[in-house]
Structure formats: C-alpha cells, structure tokens
Amino acid sequence: MRALFRAGGPAAALMKSFCALSFALSLTACGSSNGPFVRPPADSIAGGQKNSPAAAGAPAEHIGSGPVKVALVLPLTQASGAPSVVGASLRNAAEMALTEAGSNDLTLIVKDDHSTPDGARIAAQEALAEGADLIIGPLFAPSVREVGRLAHGADKSVIAFSTDASTGGKGVYLLSFLVESYVNRIIDFAASKGKKSMAALIPENDYGRVAEAAFQQAAARDNVRVMTIEHYQPQTLAAAAQKIAALGDQIDALFIPEQADAMPAVSTALTTAGLSAKKVQILGTGLWNDARVLKLPALQGAWFSAPENGGYNAFSARYHAKYGSDPTRIATLSYDAVSLAAALAHTQGSQRYSENVLTNRSGFNGADGVFRFLPDGANERGLSVLEINDGIATPISPAPHSFAGAS
Structure with a gap:
C-alpha cells in the first residue's frame, strides 16, 4: 500500500460522470470527505428522512425499473422494531446515487434486515430469489457473514459496509473505512x-x-x-x-x-x-x-x-437539499456502491459484478476519494494526512487521485 501514496500523476481521464473509461471509474465529480465512520448516531429517524417498509417476507421497495437487479440489504429498523436513522440515510443515499447516475439499467431491491443476522439472511434469500445480480450491504458484521455465505452459494458478489475486515473475503468486498x-x-x-x-x-x-x-x-x-x-x-x-x-x-x-x-x-x-x-x-x-x-x-x-473534505461536503449539501436533513457519515458508502453498480451495469455486460471487474487494480473514484477492492475482500483508499493547528486540520500530504504506480 505504501507505493500508492508515493504515486503521482493525474487521475484517469473521464469521458463523463458515472461512465467507465477502461477500468478507471469515476463515480462522482466530487472530491473526498471529511472523516470516517466512528459509530452511528442513536437510531431514530431524523426529520425529513424516508424509511422504506420491509418486514421480512413483506414486499420489497423497488427503486428504478432497469433490467439489472441489485439488492440493497440495510438496517432500516433496529432489532427492537424502531426505525433506524442510519438505515434510512443509507437508503436515501442509494436512491440519490441512482437518480444522479441517470441510469436506466438498474432496479434496486430494498430489503430491511432488521439489524439482525437472521433478518439479513432472510433478506438475502428473498433478493436472490427475485434475481439480484449483486447485493449491496449489509452494515453489521454478523449480518455480512450471513449474506456472504448465501451469496457465495449463489455465485453472486457482495459489497458490504462492515468495518470488521474479517468479514470480507472472496466475493465479499468491504467498502467501509478500515x-x-x-x-x-x-x-x-x-x-x-x-x-x-x-x-x-x-x-x-x-x-x-x-x-x-x-x-x-x-x-x-x-x-x-x-x-x-x-x-x-x-x-x-x-x-x-x-x-x-x-x-x-x-x-x-x-x-x-x-x-x-x-x-x-x-x-x-x-x-x-x-x-x-x-x-x-x-x-x-x-x-x-x-x-x-x-x-x-x-x-x-x-x-x-x-479522507479529504470536499467530496463528503458536496454530497451532504445535495442530500440535504433533496431530503431536508443531514446524512449520517457513512451514507457515502451506499452512494458510492450504487453509483458503481449503475456504472458497471451500463458498461460491463454479463460479467459486470465479477471478481475480475470489482478487483481491478485501477480502482474507482467515489465521494470519499479513490478506492479499490482487494481479492481478500478488504479495500485500499486514497487518504490524506492532516496536521492539527489552532483547532483546524490542514492537509500536509494530499490524497492520491489514482492508483497509478501503486503495487
């Protein structure tokens, strides 16, 4: 990984937003972000946020109407049944990504895992039965393990959000801040x-x-x-x-x-x-x-x-304008995952979500900067180094904009 931060050179040129140029993909015109996920806020719905229905076995919410089906397995409710601000924020960010991508290729199948491994297992089973080609989510480590096991049996890939690197593996790729x-x-x-x-x-x-x-x-x-x-x-x-x-x-x-x-x-x-x-x-x-x-x-x-601040700040402003509330910090994970799914659905054909495509060494550029998935399911991100002075964090080593020259 060290070589990444020594790599210079410009970012891969982009033909247009949300389209792939070879394998160097830009998911958004934004830059990077203002910090990592520490822990989610208390699970309660903030004003203006939407939460989809989704008891296990209930009809899923569908966003979009394209031929490629992608499951979105999220903790829309807590295990207690109370609504989750984190899940709602992840759901909204996914919807925003699909809208901004302008893609007619995807249908997002939104499933509530109820913040439990059993709920995640049921949600994944239902989504796979409905023809999902890719599963995005879930968030919590035990749920990721359940979903990964099912997806592996169905020969489908997962892009999950757990910060526990041990939950990743062949076919289960973590987009989280590790x-x-x-x-x-x-x-x-x-x-x-x-x-x-x-x-x-x-x-x-x-x-x-x-x-x-x-x-x-x-x-x-x-x-x-x-x-x-x-x-x-x-x-x-x-x-x-x-x-x-x-x-x-x-x-x-x-x-x-x-x-x-x-x-x-x-x-x-x-x-x-x-x-x-x-x-x-x-x-x-x-x-x-x-x-x-x-x-x-x-x-x-x-x-x-x-990560640097610009991308998350721009994403947050657009999110607030659309939903009337601020996103949780990890909402960019859902945004980037859906943006990636939409771009690959448009450009990569039947192997769009295969290991070879998702683990391409050139990586992708999302709201939180450049990232790439590793074959073991972990990720590498382009991060900056900041120095604290007078209560302000100032970049002293910028985040790279590509993986050019990285090992």
Missing part, C-alpha cells in the same frame, strides 16, 4: 518524514487491537523501531502515558488510535505526563477528524490520516 488503511497511511507518512523510533498508546478494545496489529506490520515494513506499546483502560491511562514519557528522546513519534469521544481524557493524560506534539510527533487515525479532537491542547501539531 482502520488498517488509516494506520498504513499515517505510519508510512511518518516514516517518510524521518520518524524511526515509535511508541504506541493503545486502548484495550476491539478497535485498539486491530490498530495495534496494523501498526506493528506497518512499522516492520517501514523499518521503524517500536520502543514500547502501552495498553490502557480509562483507569490506567495516566500511568500508561507516564511510562511513555519516561522514554524521553528515545522516541520521535507516538501513535494513538483512539475514538474522538475518548481523546479529551487522552489529551489530559499526555499533558500531565509532559507529552505534546511539540516534544514528540503524535500520530492518529481518521477518527480524529472531529471538532472535539482538533481543539485539544496536547494535539496541536499532531498528524492523522483521513
């Missing part, structure tokens, strides 16, 4: 700037464990010495920060993969321990692209990796 991409980008960049001796402050949770594994792999690849990895829970955070501070000038960078809502406590612990970005280069992931993090004193001068 922590591995953030870690690779920020560690590669720091190494390119001469940072060769690092420590890590890792929260004891699932995100931290995934980030730690990616950090160790990236450090080994970049010949970076890892001096220490300190794990912490809230009650041990201060002591962990003190242990890192005791290393003094033995480290030149400190990696902290923490959620935005926990970063104020981390900043306090760093300050108490005498650590700041002025003394050691602090590194983070796209979860920091949050106003609460950008204003924290200890993080002024810190670097983190994230």
Whole structure:
C-alpha cells in the first residue's frame, strides 16, 4: 500500500460522470470527505428522512425499473422494531446515487434486515430469489457473514459496509473505512518524514487491537523501531502515558488510535505526563477528524490520516437539499456502491459484478476519494494526512487521485 501514496500523476481521464473509461471509474465529480465512520448516531429517524417498509417476507421497495437487479440489504429498523436513522440515510443515499447516475439499467431491491443476522439472511434469500445480480450491504458484521455465505452459494458478489475486515473475503468486498488503511497511511507518512523510533498508546478494545496489529506490520515494513506499546483502560491511562514519557528522546513519534469521544481524557493524560506534539510527533487515525479532537491542547501539531473534505461536503449539501436533513457519515458508502453498480451495469455486460471487474487494480473514484477492492475482500483508499493547528486540520500530504504506480 505504501507505493500508492508515493504515486503521482493525474487521475484517469473521464469521458463523463458515472461512465467507465477502461477500468478507471469515476463515480462522482466530487472530491473526498471529511472523516470516517466512528459509530452511528442513536437510531431514530431524523426529520425529513424516508424509511422504506420491509418486514421480512413483506414486499420489497423497488427503486428504478432497469433490467439489472441489485439488492440493497440495510438496517432500516433496529432489532427492537424502531426505525433506524442510519438505515434510512443509507437508503436515501442509494436512491440519490441512482437518480444522479441517470441510469436506466438498474432496479434496486430494498430489503430491511432488521439489524439482525437472521433478518439479513432472510433478506438475502428473498433478493436472490427475485434475481439480484449483486447485493449491496449489509452494515453489521454478523449480518455480512450471513449474506456472504448465501451469496457465495449463489455465485453472486457482495459489497458490504462492515468495518470488521474479517468479514470480507472472496466475493465479499468491504467498502467501509478500515482502520488498517488509516494506520498504513499515517505510519508510512511518518516514516517518510524521518520518524524511526515509535511508541504506541493503545486502548484495550476491539478497535485498539486491530490498530495495534496494523501498526506493528506497518512499522516492520517501514523499518521503524517500536520502543514500547502501552495498553490502557480509562483507569490506567495516566500511568500508561507516564511510562511513555519516561522514554524521553528515545522516541520521535507516538501513535494513538483512539475514538474522538475518548481523546479529551487522552489529551489530559499526555499533558500531565509532559507529552505534546511539540516534544514528540503524535500520530492518529481518521477518527480524529472531529471538532472535539482538533481543539485539544496536547494535539496541536499532531498528524492523522483521513479522507479529504470536499467530496463528503458536496454530497451532504445535495442530500440535504433533496431530503431536508443531514446524512449520517457513512451514507457515502451506499452512494458510492450504487453509483458503481449503475456504472458497471451500463458498461460491463454479463460479467459486470465479477471478481475480475470489482478487483481491478485501477480502482474507482467515489465521494470519499479513490478506492479499490482487494481479492481478500478488504479495500485500499486514497487518504490524506492532516496536521492539527489552532483547532483546524490542514492537509500536509494530499490524497492520491489514482492508483497509478501503486503495487
């Protein structure tokens, strides 16, 4: 992945929006985005958002009337039966993508998985029985596993939204924001700037464990010495920060993969321990692209990796104009997946959603920037590196616009 961020050159030329030129596909004229999915808002319908019907076994909503059928398996309701703002936002973004693509090739079969694996299994069975050539969604990891198993048996591909990389695999491609991409980008960049001796402050949770594994792999690849990895829970955070501070000038960078809502406590612990970005280069992931993090004193001068802002901001403005409410942050995933499905339906023939097409090395360009699917189901994204100063995150290394020259 490192080679991607060294790749220069212009983005692939586009004949027109939403059409493929060879395999370098532009899904939207927008740029990139303003940060990753951290966790969805509370599941309640915001004003102006639509939620489709969809109890298991009930008639599905159909969007469009084209000959190519694509299933949209989404958590339109919670397991409790209450409506889901996340599911509604994903559904609306899909509709918007199909409208903006101007495609007459697709029919979207919208299915509610009720935020459960059983619901996802039933939804996928129904969609496949109705002739779906591709399944987009679901969101939650257990549901992705159920849908992937069924799709594999039917020899159909899935483009899912789980952030759990283990749910991906042959035929199940994750379009989500994966922590591995953030870690690779920020560690590669720091190494390119001469940072060769690092420590890590890792929260004891699932995100931290995934980030730690990616950090160790990236450090080994970049010949970076890892001096220490300190794990912490809230009650041990201060002591962990003190242990890192005791290393003094033995480290030149400190990696902290923490959620935005926990970063104020981390900043306090760093300050108490005498650590700041002025003394050691602090590194983070796209979860920091949050106003609460950008204003924290200890993080002024810190670097983190994230998509750029322009594409999501433009998408959000169009979404608000259409639906009268703001989208959830991950709505671009549904938008990009449907835009891709529409473009491939128009240009690729009967093999439109095959592994060879979906894993093309040139990748695709969506609302959150350039991305490509890997054969193991994971993805690579073109991310920028931003520096925090005076409460503002400013790009210091732009996101690439293509995978030209990438390995």
